[in-house]
Amino acid sequence: GAGVSQSPSNKVTEKGKDVELRCDPISGHTALYWYRQRLGQGLEFLIYFQGNSAPDKSGLPSDRFSAERTGESVSTLTIQRTQQEDSAVYLCASSLDGGLNQPQHFGDGTRLSIL
Amino acid sequence: GDSVTQMEGPVTLSEEAFLTINCTYTATGYPSLFWYVQYPGEGLQLLLKATKADDKGSNKGFEATYRKETTSFHLEKGSVQVSDSAVYFCALASYNTDKLIFGTGTRLQVFP
Numbered sequence: 558g559a560g561v562s563q564s565p566s567n568k569v570t571e572k573g574k575d576v577e578l579r580c581d582p583i584s585g586h587t588a589l590y591w592y593r594q595r596l597g598q599g600l601e602f603l604i605y606f607q608g609n610s611a612p613d614k615s616g617l618p619s620d621r622f623s624a625e626r627t628g629e630s631v632s633t634l635t636i637q638r639t640q641q642e643d644s645a646v647y648l649c650a651s652s653l654d655g656g657l658n659q660p661q662h663f664g665d666g667t668r669l670s671i672l
Numbered sequence: 673g674d675s676v677t678q679m680e681g682p683v684t685l686s687e688e689a690f691l692t693i694n695c696t697y698t699a700t701g702y703p704s705l706f707w708y709v710q711y712p713g714e715g716l717q718l719l720l721k722a723t724k725a726d727d728k729g730s731n732k733g734f735e736a737t738y739r740k741e742t743t744s745f746h747l748e749k750g751s752v753q754v755s756d757s758a759v760y761f762c763a764l765a766s767y768n769t770d771k772l773i774f775g776t777g778t779r780l781q782v783f784p
Binding site: 666 | 704706714717721761767772776
């Protein structure tokens with residue numbers, strides 16, 4: 558597709574379960590970002606992948622959060638033993654080469670609700 | 673550290689009214705500045721940007737001027753439409769952290 562694709566669009570799960578969120582970046586984009594958007598708040602950076610470099614994980618809030626990316630394609634964000642405070646919209650973005658002046662193209666997000 | 677402060681919303685306007693959404697920043701050096709817009713049910717998309725002082729970014733009737741002296745990048749539009757109803761995020765490119773730093777967003781509601 559032409560844009561960043563995220564799935565699922567909505568996920569409701571019970572506290573303590575693991576969840577996996579998927580992001581398909583724009584083809585040819587080497588940089589991929591994950592953000593968390595809590596209700597009424599701004600975007601919180603989670604993790605950044607750039608090509609084959611080691612990812613920047615500095616924004617991950619705890620060791621329950623992890624993410625992987627295969628080459629320059631799909632990325633998955635995994636949250637283990639989910640807690641209610643994990644409820645948020647998780648946004649993925651990609652950009653051409655990770656340069657800060659490059660526009661980031663966002664997916665529509667995954668709305669995660671922890672019961 | 674680098675940060676962005678936006679006016680709190682919601683901003684409620686009638687169609688054809690003038691819009692200003694304030695944004696100020698704190699940063700080392702001269703970061704690039706951005707406005708992103710998030711329409712209901714959609715992801716963020718870049719609205720406009722400015723990369724150096726006194727630059728004016730513009731798109732879809734929206735404008736913002738990079739003011740170094742006041743560390744501001746206020747978003748303006750002369751005549752808003754119902755279709756402009758969305759959440760607007762100001763952001764800066766932080767060369768300290770090599771990341772985009774976003775404000776908390778300002779919800780705009782335009783009524784006919």
